[in-house]
Amino acid sequence: MSARAIARGALIAALYALLTLLTIPMGGGAQLRFSEALCVLPWFCPEAVPGLFAGCAVANLVTGAVMLDVIFGSLATLAAAYLT
Numbered sequence: 001m002s003a004r005a006i007a008r009g010a011l012i013a014a015l016y017a018l019l020t021l022l023t024i025p026m027g028g029g030a031q032l033r034f035s036e037a038l039c040v041l042p043w044f045c046p047e048a049v050p051g052l053f054a055g056c057a058v059a060n061l062v063t064g065a066v067m068l069d070v071i072f073g074s075l076a077t078l079a080a081a082y083l084t
Helices: 003-026 034-043 048-062 067-083
Strands: none
Touching (some): 003 034, 003 048, 034 048, 034 067, 048 067
């Protein structure tokens, strides 16, 4: 991967985590995530796949999700992004 692709993936991860954290004050938490709209990005750039995975894992860890959700929720996002 080029430095540009790694930077783009990191930016997508940060944006995913930020959008998830902005959803929490609205009371949505796990039920409503604006960040899930980013899941179409792998269609346009393949470096979004690891970015979405990392962003989901970070967001789940920061929001205090149970460890099963951190692991399997992040893996579900990885699988969905890869299949996209």
